Each structure stands twice: as C-alpha cells, then as structure tokens.
Amino acid sequence: MSTEEKSLHFIEQIIEDSLASGFSHDKLRFRFPPEPNGYLHIGHAKAICLNFGLGLSYKAPVNLRFDDTNPAKEEQEYVDAIKEDLKWLGFEWAEERYASDYFQQLYDWAVLMIKNGKAYVDSQSSEDMAAQKGSPTLAGVDGPYRNRSIEENLTLFEGMKNGDFPEGSHVLRAKIDMTSTNMLMRDPLMYRVLHRHHHRTGNDWKIYPMYDFAHGESDYIEQISHSICTLEFVMHRELYNWFLDQIFDDQKVRPNQYEFARLNLNYTVMSKRKLLQLVQDNIVNGWDDPRMPTISGLRRRGYTPNSIRKFCDTIGVAKRENIIDFSLLEFCLREDLNKTAPRVMAVLDPVKVVITNYPEGKVDYLDAENNQEDETAGYRKVPFSREIYIEREDFLEIAPAKFFRLSIGNEVRLKNGYIIKAEAFIKDSSDNITEIQVTYDTDSLSGSGSEASKRKVAGTLHWVSIQHAIEAEVRLYDRLFTDESPDSHKEKNFLDFMNPNSLQIVRGFVEPSLSTANSGDKFQFQRLGYFNVDKDSTAEKLVFNKTVGLKDAWEEKGKKEENSINNALKEINKYFKVATREERIVIRKAIGETLAEISNYSLLQNSFKKNINNNKTSLLFANLILKYSNLKEADYDKELLSKLFFMSLRSESSFVRFRALLNLHYSNYENEFINSFKEEILKLKSNPPKNFTERELEYIDKILHKE
Numbered sequence: 001m002s003t004e005e006k007s008l009h010f011i012e013q014i015i016e017d018s019l020a021s022g023f024s025h026d027k028l029r030f031r032f033p034p035e036p037n038g039y040l041h042i043g044h045a046k047a048i049c050l051n052f053g054l055g056l057s058y059k060a061p062v063n064l065r066f067d068d069t070n071p072a073k074e075e076q077e078y079v080d081a082i083k084e085d086l087k088w089l090g091f092e093w094a095e096e097r098y099a100s101d102y103f104q105q106l107y108d109w110a111v112l113m114i115k116n117g118k119a120y121v122d123s124q125s126s127e128d129m130a131a132q133k134g135s136p137t138l139a140g141v142d143g144p145y146r147n148r149s150i151e152e153n154l155t156l157f158e159g160m161k162n163g164d165f166p167e168g169s170h171v172l173r174a175k176i177d178m179t180s181t182n183m184l185m186r187d188p189l190m191y192r193v194l195h196r197h198h199h200r201t202g203n204d205w206k207i208y209p210m211y212d213f214a215h216g217e218s219d220y221i222e223q224i225s226h227s228i229c230t231l232e233f234v235m236h237r238e239l240y241n242w243f244l245d246q247i248f249d250d251q252k253v254r255p256n257q258y259e260f261a262r263l264n265l266n267y268t269v270m271s272k273r274k275l276l277q278l279v280q281d282n283i284v285n286g287w288d289d290p291r292m293p294t295i296s297g298l299r300r301r302g303y304t305p306n307s308i309r310k311f312c313d314t315i316g317v318a319k320r321e322n323i324i325d326f327s328l329l330e331f332c333l334r335e336d337l338n339k340t341a342p343r344v345m346a347v348l349d350p351v352k353v354v355i356t357n358y359p360e361g362k363v364d365y366l367d368a369e370n371n372q373e374d375e376t377a378g379y380r381k382v383p384f385s386r387e388i389y390i391e392r393e394d395f396l397e398i399a400p401a402k403f404f405r406l407s408i409g410n411e412v413r414l415k416n417g418y419i420i421k422a423e424a425f426i427k428d429s430s431d432n433i434t435e436i437q438v439t440y441d442t443d444s445l446s447g448s449g450s451e452a453s454k455r456k457v458a459g460t461l462h463w464v465s466i467q468h469a470i471e472a473e474v475r476l477y478d479r480l481f482t483d484e485s486p487d488s489h490k491e492k493n494f495l496d497f498m499n500p501n502s503l504q505i506v507r508g509f510v511e512p513s514l515s516t517a518n519s520g521d522k523f524q525f526q527r528l529g530y531f532n533v534d535k536d537s538t539a540e541k542l543v544f545n546k547t548v549g550l551k552d553a554w555e556e557k558g559k560k561e562e563n564s565i566n567n568a569l570k571e572i573n574k575y576f577k578v579a580t581r582e583e584r585i586v587i588r589k590a591i592g593e594t595l596a597e598i599s600n601y602s603l604l605q606n607s608f609k610k611n612i613n614n615n616k617t618s619l620l621f622a623n624l625i626l627k628y629s630n631l632k633e634a635d636y637d638k639e640l641l642s643k644l645f646f647m648s649l650r651s652e653s654s655f656v657r658f659r660a661l662l663n664l665h666y667s668n669y670e671n672e673f674i675n676s677f678k679e680e681i682l683k684l685k686s687n688p689p690k691n692f693t694e695r696e697l698e699y700i701d702k703i704l705h706k707e
Helices: 010-020 042-058 076-089 099-115 126-132 150-162 211-221 237-245 272-280 295-301 305-315 326-340 512-516 553-577 581-596 601-610 616-628 638-649 654-665 671-675 678-686 694-704
Strands: 030-032 062-066 096-098 119-122 171-174 189-193 207-209 226-230 256-260 350-355 364-369 379-384 387-391 411-414 419-427 433-440 470-477 503-510 522-525 529-533 542-548
Touching (some): 042 295, 062 076, 062 099, 076 305, 096 099, 099 119, 099 150, 119 150, 237 256, 326 522, 326 542, 379 512, 470 512, 503 542, 553 616, 654 694
Parallel strands (some): 062 096, 226 256, 470 542
Antiparallel strands (some): 350 387, 411 419, 470 503
C-alpha cells in the first residue's frame, strides 16, 4: 500500500486481511468487466476508479475484460468507446480480455457438468419455467425435463451448439435445488440458443452462456483474486461460488466476490436501458451529448479526468446504498477548473456601449491576468476601444438600491480597464435598449497606480471590444432532469421530468485571444462560468459548451424551496390560533402561493407523505399541498390519498375535515374512489362532533349527491 496516511475502505481491509493470512502478494489480480452494450456512465467511473485504484495501490495487474455474452445488444462501437473512456480517465489495463475468448472452455465445462449430473437441457417455455421456479415465499418444483438422461442432454446440447434448434426451444440449466430460499439457485440458466452475429466470433456460435455462468468462470480463467461488483450481486454470490465448485483446482487461485454500493446520483438516470431510450428517441444528440451522464458526455461537456477521479475518491467505497448530490460532482469540477482554466471575457447577451469621450479609432491593449490561481499563467493583451459589448442584464435604466452594476448616473469598473459612468441610452421601436452611452475616467486604468485607479466602485463588469469581438455559438447546458429522483416515482415516467431548459443556444461574442482555441480547450468566461470548445467548432465558427456555472444555482434553488416548505408548515400553526375567518383566509392564500411556486416534485411528494399523520397541523398541510401545489391528481399514490382522507375526516379539527371535504368535492377522482369514503362521510353526518360546522354539512351533502 501507499505510505500516504489514510483510513482503508472495507475492500482494502479485505485485501490486507488476505495478505496477512498468507495470500501471496504476487497473486493479487483485479479486473474491470464492462458489458459492451452501451457507453460507460458516471456510475461506472466509481467501479473503474476502485478496481484500477486497487491495482495502483497494490502494484497489481488489472485486466479489462468485456463480458460480451449477449450478441443481441453488444457492438464494437461500445467496446471502442469504453477503451477510449478508460484511457481518458488515465488508467491502463494489464491485459485486454473478452468472455468470448473463453467460449470453447465454457462449453467444455458445461459438457463436463452434464456428464456429472449437474446440468440438463430444459425444453419448457419461458413462462412455464418461471411458474415452475415458484416465488420467494413458494418453493419451486422439478420441471418435466429435469431428469433427462445424461446421453439425451449431451445430444440436445450439441444440437443447440450446432444450430439445429430455433431460439427459445431449449436452454441448458444447472441442476442445483428447486427449493432453495435463494431463487437464483433454483436451476438457473447456463446457455440459451441465439442465432445472432457476435461482434468478435461472428457466426461461429449458436449458443451463448448466461452472465452468471460466464462471469465467475472467466474470473477463474484469468486468476482474478478479488472479484469486486456492486450490491445487486449479493444474492448472486452463492451461485458464483457454486459454479466455481464444479471446476475448481486447488492448485490455482480461487476468486472471491465482494460487493460495494453502486453510485446513485440525483438529477440523473443510470439505467443503460433508459439512457439508450434517450438516444434512440432523439431526446438527446447521441451518447456523448453533454447533458448525458456518460463519461463521453461529461468529457464533451468539459469535465476533466481529475475532477471525476476526485469525485470518486471523495464519495468513497461503502457497503450501504446512498444517494450522492450532483452538486458534489460539480464542486469537484469547479475546484479543478479553478486551478487550470484561463480567465477570458465573453458576452452572451450583448448590448452596445459607446464611450463618448474615448477617441474614435483609438485602440488600447490592456494587460489581463490569465489565471490568478496559477502564478505561471502570465498575462495577455486585450484590445479596448470606443465601442464595447456588455451583458444586457448588467444595465438597468431604473435600478434598485442594491443593484451594483451599470445604471444612469452610477459608475462601474470595466474588468482590467477603466471606470465608466452611464449618461444616457437609446431604445428601438419595441422599447428595447439598443445603445448605452457612457463616459470614462481617463485616469482610472486598472493597475496604473494613479489615485483614480484606486477609487472603489460598487461593481466590475466584463466586456468585449466590438471592433475585435469574435462571434461564437454558445450552448448553455443545464441538468437534463428537473427532479432529483426522475426514475423513482412509480406513478410517473422518468421522461415527465425532462428539463425544457437543459439546452439553450445563444449567439455570443468572445475576446480575440480565443481565435486559436482548439476542441477541448477549457476557459472561465469571467462572471459567467466555465466553458470548453466543442468538437463541432471550426476555424470559421467557434462553438462553446457551458460546462458548469461559477455558483451552484440548483443547490440555492433547492435550499430556497426546502425553506419555503418549512416556513409554510410553520404558518399553519398560526392558522389554528387566529380568531377570524378573514385572518385564516390570508394565511391560507399565502401558504397556497408558496406551494404553487415550488417545482421540486420529489420535495412536494415527500412533504405530502410525511404529513399524513394524526397531527392536525400536518393533515391540514397535506390537504393544502393537494389543493395548491402543481402536482396533478394522478401524481399521488391512491393508497396515500385514501389514508389522508380517512384520517382527515376523522380529525378533531373542523378546519382539517372541511378542507378534506372541499378537496373531495372539487376533485376529478372517479366515483369508485369517492364512494369509498361515503360510509365515513355518512358517519360524520349522523354522529357529528361538537365542533361540527354548517359548512361541513353543506359539502357533505354536495359530495353525497355528486353525480
């Protein structure tokens, strides 16, 4: 291990224990085993950094093995992309291997297992096999082909291999235990018939091994000492070991499987199937679309290998699943780019500024620091002239007290330049400002040492000289989803949470030093964020991608909405304390306006669920979420709705009961759902509590007579 002092994560501790128990250091071997059925995403980066990181720490080889056992979904394109991603991340593999390298050996072992009575050919339909396997609470039963003779199994299996049978006609199953509490041990599939072209073996094979059979045996062939996978394979470990038991030679290293928690990142999806859907449905522009969580997408967006490795190191290796905030990934990126990205000036929403007392035709070349975080970065010359662009939002004709940018009569400093003062502006026929006229303090040049240059003004603006500006296409990327858990809501499709503003394309202007920028170059556009040159960029047309903003706007928005929810809940307490209906209406409307402004679907859902309890304040709040939030009726779980209405109708508070009755009356729920509460409503009517109100009775009658 490295001499660097840090605590070991549990996988490292397992390896240390292995070595302490006498396992030879020179037999340590790891592997990264992707299936080439899609592009790698940020979740895979954690496994990559773990396996290759162990190789670096222990000076042990790490194989790159493609588990290419399903030709229906695998392509050479994915193999090439995976290799490119690994190299870009900075990792090198000891050997490049493929499960398909071992097809003959796997077949031979399968034949051996048939001869040993450990495998058989099953000819049932997939539906019959599923029924025969039982359920977690019901033991499986032996199928009709389980006791076929060894000779018949060998003949059928050879016929499968030779292509004599159509797909779906036969499978090879391991003969283990149909009553096992682990359903994976109930005679799992080993081989299926697939008449598909394989990206490496062509049409040589008509049968292909299942992942569970091929994976562990491939580890054994490669003499992998520690087979590391994610937690969803915990139940597979018993099967992994059973397959090894059938072939193990005690003169060789026996692999052992260990599981760690996969990376779950909010505001994204990690399912390859769902990512493929985004690509195939043209929702994004390919696997490397900068909004995608793929490594190729992050690379194109402007992420750095170092930022991703730092992120994986920061989140660590754990045994328990948790959800990591996307903001942490962006923080690691900002931290890295802050040290390395040159500072430049760009204006993305330009408005013309004319410095009326600056000589026409004159051009100054001002000194601009490239990166204050890097002493070796040096300076560059930036041209300055009478006419410049600034951001449209940096000027207001009528400015509030705390507006620290340009307004009539107020001064600001131009970055690396002079102090200017707004004097007038011109508008077009549509009332849009087309020109701002300013004067400059001739002695105020930044860094000149004059008294005027030392004057303090409220704000500093970036700018670009119009005469020297280079036009560029700027793609403003944002998160692809608006919800923190887009694929976790059973009542919603993950596509319902697509962010309509995930890509906006604008025409901007950049300073002339960027004329020689190349694809992949990264910059900080001052005051705007970090950007990089896209691969679509040409000498004639610069194209920039927004990588990340200087601040985390999503975190700020999330905190604001959480605070809004909490404050609204506090306001509910006042609702029960005020004396008049008018006061209650004011409080209720204020709470309603707050709830209507919250867009975070998960936050609203969680608040709704959390407040369905016997506390009157909570019940009223849940009913107000139902009334005022932007969630639709279909977004709510019917069981939770039923629970809310039953508890509300039984509440001691007339306010809670009345609000529930209102929600029921004005809803569009089907009659069957509303009728499920009629018995409770009739009970309330026939045996009213002491604080029962006429308004409650009015809406009870409306609900009971609702068509």
